[in-house]
Amino acid sequence: MKTEEIRQQFVQAWGVLGTSWGISRSMAQVHALLLLNKGEMSTEEVMEELKLSRGNVNMVLRDLVGWNLIYKQTKPGDRKEYFIAEHDIWQIAVRIITERKKREIMPAKQTVKTLIANTADAKDVEQLHIKTMLSELNSFIEQMDTLSDLLLKAEKNALLKNVLKLMS
Amino acid sequence: MKTEEIRQQFVQAWGVLGTSWGISRSMAQVHALLLLNKGEMSTEEVMEELKLSRGNVNMVLRDLVGWNLIYKQTKPGDRKEYFIAEHDIWQIAVRIITERKKREIMPAKQTVKTLIANTADAKDVEQLHIKTMLSELNSFIEQMDTLSDLLLKAEKNALLKNVLKLMS
DNA sequence: ATAAACTTTCAAAAATTCTTGGAAGTTTAT
DNA sequence: ATAAACTTCCAAGAATTTTTGAAAGTTTAT
Numbered sequence: 260m261k262t263e264e265i266r267q268q269f270v271q272a273w274g275v276l277g278t279s280w281g282i283s284r285s286m287a288q289v290h291a292l293l294l295l296n297k298g299e300m301s302t303e304e305v306m307e308e309l310k311l312s313r314g315n316v317n318m319v320l321r322d323l324v325g326w327n328l329i330y331k332q333t334k335p336g337d338r339k340e341y342f343i344a345e346h347d348i349w350q351i352a353v354r355i356i357t358e359r360k361k362r363e364i365m366p367a368k369q370t371v372k373t374l375i376a377n378t379a380d381a382k383d384v385e386q387l388h389i390k391t392m393l394s395e396l397n398s399f400i401e402q403m404d405t406l407s408d409l410l411l412k413a414e415k416n417a418l419l420k421n422v423l424k425l426m427s
Numbered sequence: 428m429k430t431e432e433i434r435q436q437f438v439q440a441w442g443v444l445g446t447s448w449g450i451s452r453s454m455a456q457v458h459a460l461l462l463l464n465k466g467e468m469s470t471e472e473v474m475e476e477l478k479l480s481r482g483n484v485n486m487v488l489r490d491l492v493g494w495n496l497i498y499k500q501t502k503p504g505d506r507k508e509y510f511i512a513e514h515d516i517w518q519i520a521v522r523i524i525t526e527r528k529k530r531e532i533m534p535a536k537q538t539v540k541t542l543i544a545n546t547a548d549a550k551d552v553e554q555l556h557i558k559t560m561l562s563e564l565n566s567f568i569e570q571m572d573t574l575s576d577l578l579l580k581a582e583k584n585a586l587l588k589n590v591l592k593l594m595s
Numbered sequence: 596a597t598a599a600a601c602t603t604t605c606a607a608a609a610a611t612t613c614t615t616g617g618a619a620g621t622t623t624a625t
Numbered sequence: 626a627t628a629a630a631c632t633t634c635c636a637a638g639a640a641t642t643t644t645t646g647a648a649a650g651t652t653t654a655t
Contacts, residue, residue, distance in 0.1 A: 260545045262553050268545065269557070272538045278641090279530055281449050283613060297556045302632080312615045317633065338623065338630065348563040362447050370440045377428045377436065386430050388465045389437070395516040409590060422577060425593050446611090451643060470602080480645045485603065506600065506653065 266295050270309065281362075285311050286319045290328055293344035299332050301339045327354045349415040360407045364400065371397045434463050438477065449530075453479050454487045458496055461512035467500050469507045495522045517583040528575045532568065539565045 270291045277287020288309055293300060300308075306316050320342055323329040328351060332341040345351055374393055381390045413421075438459045445455025456477055461468060468476075474484050488510055491497040496519060500509040513519055542561055549558045581589075 260548075262551065262557070265542065265545055265554070265557060269542055269561075272542065276535050276538060279449075279534065281447075285614075294560055295557050297553075313632090314616065314634080315614050318614090321633085340632080346560070348560075348567045352567060366447065367444050370444060374433065374437055374440065377433055380428075383430065385465075386433070389430070389433060389463050392462055392514070392516075393437075399516045399520060406590065421593055422574065422590065425589055453644075481602090482604075482646065483644050486644090489603090508602080 266292070269295060283319070285309070285315055286322060289316065289319050290323055290344065293323075293329055293342060294346065296344070297346075299341035299343035301341050303339070305342075326358055353411055356407055356410055360404070364404050364407065368400050368404065371400060434460070437463060451487070453477070453483055454490060457484065457487045458491055458512065461491075461497055461510060462514065464512070465514075467509035467511035469509050471507070473510075494526055521579055524575055524578055528572070532572050532575065536565075536568050536572065539568060 270288050273291035274284040274288040277290075278284055280287070289305055289311075292305060292308060302313065302316050302320060305311070305320070306313055309316075311319075320329065324331060324342070327345065329342045329344050332343055333339075334341060345354070371393060375390075375397060378386060378390045378393060381387050438456050441459035442452040442456040445458075446452055448455070457473055457479075460473060460476060470481065470484050470488065473479070473488070474481055477484075479487075488497065492499060492510070495513065497510045497512045500511055501507075502509060513522070539561060543558075543565060546554060546558045546561060549555050
């Protein structure tokens with residue numbers, strides 16, 4: 260199979276997957292493209308290869324830099340900005356887990372905390388049930404939070420080996 | 428604070444959170460409402476309380492039943508269908524992890540597998556790099572897959588206690 | 596067989612999210 | 626100070642996802 264075909268396939272497929280991960284199609288595509296490229300690319304090159312608008316590519320590259328999934332680079336004697344992907348898969352995982360924690364866990368934590376404060380003085384049966392649910396929800400969220408922290412702290416190779424040993 | 432207020436607050440807040448979890452606002456709201464209710468509710472009651480259309484509530488309840496997050500119930504001498512939530516937080520977690528695995532991990536696994544097959548005969552440097560990335564991606568996905576299976580198998584209390592002990 | 600009580604379907608409307616493309620803003624070189 | 630080379634912003638348009646509501650479909654009782 261031709262390199263160009265494979266690259267195209269991967270980028271398209273990754274774009275589709277991205278959408279079921281809550282990542283916009285173009286962000287996933289751009290990330291995939293940079294992942295496949297050992298070297299760096301300019302905005303221009305990304306636009307060209309993926310047929311996306313300048314604004315979109317600019318925004319998406321900015322987001323990816325924000326997620327620490329790609330880095331900005333400059334070349335001496337060239338004032339364009341170039342972008343290169345983080346290629347270490349474990350690092351990529353760390354960045355994604357960090358983002359998901361920020362987007363999914365922290366807000367839930369905050370919400371439940373507030374609601375718990377509001378049920379502090381529960382009296383009737385119904386309120387007590389709500390209080391129970393909230394407190395269980397809270398402890399579950401805490402567990403997920405702890406788990407994601409552990410994943411983040413765990414060493415690349417140690418992680419699964421250990422978890423496996425422990426639980427199997 | 429009044430029960431009604433708290434309930435309303437929770438339902439609304441959960442709806443908002445849901446959207447950043449890839450769950451539609453109304454699905455999250457309906458689930459929240461049933462979670463707060465110790466007993467069962469009819470479609471009608473849900474519609475009334477959340478001001479959602481019949482079709483929407485019907486569809487969302489069907490999905491929630493599909494996720495095993497709520498159960499259908501019948502009452503003797505009444506032909507309406509009633510719905511009651513699974514209240515065990517660990518069970519809820521199991522169901523959600525199962526769904527996410529289905530939606531996020533399995534398709535990625537499949538995609539990467541196909542792409543790897545297409546790069547089997549890689550020759551030049553570029554293709555070899557692509558091959559490397561794919562194989563790392565693959566092993567990462569496998570790890571996540573294993574991890575989610577472990578989470579699913581782990582006993583409610585054993586889980587985090589053990590992981591914590593191991594990794595801290 | 597019919598009507599009443601419910602449930603499901605589905606096409607259209609609404610809401611949300613993503614993308615575009617041109618205008619405005621920056622930075623650098625001269 | 627100006628022009629060239631880039632980057633960023635943002636309002637409008639496109640695409641996607643969610644929700645509605647009314648009509649069609651089922652089931653049960655009589």
